[in-house]
Amino acid sequence: MVKRLWFACALFFLCAGVASAQDARAVVQDSLKSMGDVKSIQYSGTGHINSFGQAWIPNAPWPITNLTSYTKTIDFSSKSAKEELIHSEPNPMVKGGGRPFAGDDKQVNFVSGTYAWDMPGSAPVPQPGAAAERQLQIWLTPHGFLKAALENGATAKKVGMMTEISFQTGKYMVTGTIDAHNMVTRTETWLPNPVLGDMPVETTFSAYKDYNGVKFPTTIVQKQGGQATLELTVNSVNANPGLNLSVPDAVKTAAAPPIKVQSQEMGDGIWFVAGGSHNSMVVEFPTYITVIEGPLGEGRSLAVIAEAKRLVPNKPIKYLINTHSHFDHSGGVRTYVAEGATIITQEINVPFYQKAWAAPRTLAPDNLSKGAKEANFLPVREKYVLTEGDRTLEIFHENGSMHNGGMLIVYFPKEKILEEADDYTPDLPELAAPGGIRPPVFMANLMKQIQTLKLDVATVAPMHGIVVTFAELQKAAATGKG
Numbered sequence: 001m002v003k004r005l006w007f008a009c010a011l012f013f014l015c016a017g018v019a020s021a022q023d024a025r026a027v028v029q030d031s032l033k034s035m036g037d038v039k040s041i042q043y044s045g046t047g048h049i050n051s052f053g054q055a056w057i058p059n060a061p062w063p064i065t066n067l068t069s070y071t072k073t074i075d076f077s078s079k080s081a082k083e084e085l086i087h088s089e090p091n092p093m094v095k096g097g098g099r100p101f102a103g104d105d106k107q108v109n110f111v112s113g114t115y116a117w118d119m120p121g122s123a124p125v126p127q128p129g130a131a132a133e134r135q136l137q138i139w140l141t142p143h144g145f146l147k148a149a150l151e152n153g154a155t156a157k158k159v160g161m162m163t164e165i166s167f168q169t170g171k172y173m174v175t176g177t178i179d180a181h182n183m184v185t186r187t188e189t190w191l192p193n194p195v196l197g198d199m200p201v202e203t204t205f206s207a208y209k210d211y212n213g214v215k216f217p218t219t220i221v222q223k224q225g226g227q228a229t230l231e232l233t234v235n236s237v238n239a240n241p242g243l244n245l246s247v248p249d250a251v252k253t254a255a256a257p258p259i260k261v262q263s264q265e266m267g268d269g270i271w272f273v274a275g276g277s278h279n280s281m282v283v284e285f286p287t288y289i290t291v292i293e294g295p296l297g298e299g300r301s302l303a304v305i306a307e308a309k310r311l312v313p314n315k316p317i318k319y320l321i322n323t324h325s326h327f328d329h330s331g332g333v334r335t336y337v338a339e340g341a342t343i344i345t346q347e348i349n350v351p352f353y354q355k356a357w358a359a360p361r362t363l364a365p366d367n368l369s370k371g372a373k374e375a376n377f378l379p380v381r382e383k384y385v386l387t388e389g390d391r392t393l394e395i396f397h398e399n400g401s402m403h404n405g406g407m408l409i410v411y412f413p414k415e416k417i418l419e420e421a422d423d424y425t426p427d428l429p430e431l432a433a434p435g436g437i438r439p440p441v442f443m444a445n446l447m448k449q450i451q452t453l454k455l456d457v458a459t460v461a462p463m464h465g466i467v468v469t470f471a472e473l474q475k476a477a478a479t480g481k482g
């Protein structure tokens, strides 16, 4: 019995054994021969794309939109790509963030080497923060994967009838599978994400077809963080279409915008902290500070924490109130954990954060991953009152939200201030949904909550946009326009 087990193990290791880099080269070259070596490729199709990080509740799918047209053109030698797509909202509307938007939303995105930009109109908009991922996406396509494997000294491993190929490009590890017919069936890498840590990005390729000697999958599915971000049914493929991109001067000289913090006093010991796309609030209590919202990522959090300490010297940040789990609003929460704060969030989010924050963070370590702090949560079901001395905050779960199932709003009963996120975004045209349509369904639900909870609101402090009077929200909700 023992002998047979030993034999089975030995056989397994022989089959699954790591082959040399030379074997990998031969496997990849064979695959490239079977798939058709191309200098550039263009593929088009229809399907779905999803609003990453905008799930209605944790672990639900990223909200889906209909992809009515999609074309990607890649030139491998110049490491450049162009992605054009048009998507629209399903009817009826699905729950979650990144919506609603009116009609068709058209996007045109580029990458060339280390430069990335969008072309929403006739002028390029630099996207320096997107370059690494867009570049990596080239190597996650079937032909791109094989070319990058050859360039980066890949290794091979037999797994049953398949060969698993792995290589490192820059700081990213990429693996992929080549099947017995020499087709690439799957690629995988990991991208740094402020919420999910080293986040898996897995793409599967199936139903290969022959397009004039070039094999290409007709079904492509990409998942990020375990949920679909792209489902594409390919309907045409062009081999060697060429792509001659010249990087616009405005893109070449663009740098990542500096993190700005601008504080506005809203009352005694209450500050609205703006200066970027997302706002926070700093609230002074007799013996501590509470911050509302830790958006975006560690950079923003460090700037807001520094501002909180400047505004309220010599008091610790005891609580961070997280309005909801959408990644743009929760990406900076971990920095507050590292700072020693307890996280107040709707109870549905607690197991999600606990699991997500336990993931490895080798690609972009943050203060929390470098330290050894445990996250402390104060979960809110429907209502929690935070009070000390003269200061009182009432935290409510916003029931009935189509935007997020675990949404919290914060009310200051003495000062008649209401903090809200994403239901109403006043006077920031560049952040308004395409077509200028505000989400009337979100505003209507917020108004309903205010009435049900009998909140006497005078001022609205939104997590995007600017501070306005309650009359502005009433007007916007009544007309459906912000």
Ligand SMILES: [Zn+2]
Pocket: 097, 098, 324, 326, 329, 403, 404, 422
């Ligand atoms: Zn949101």
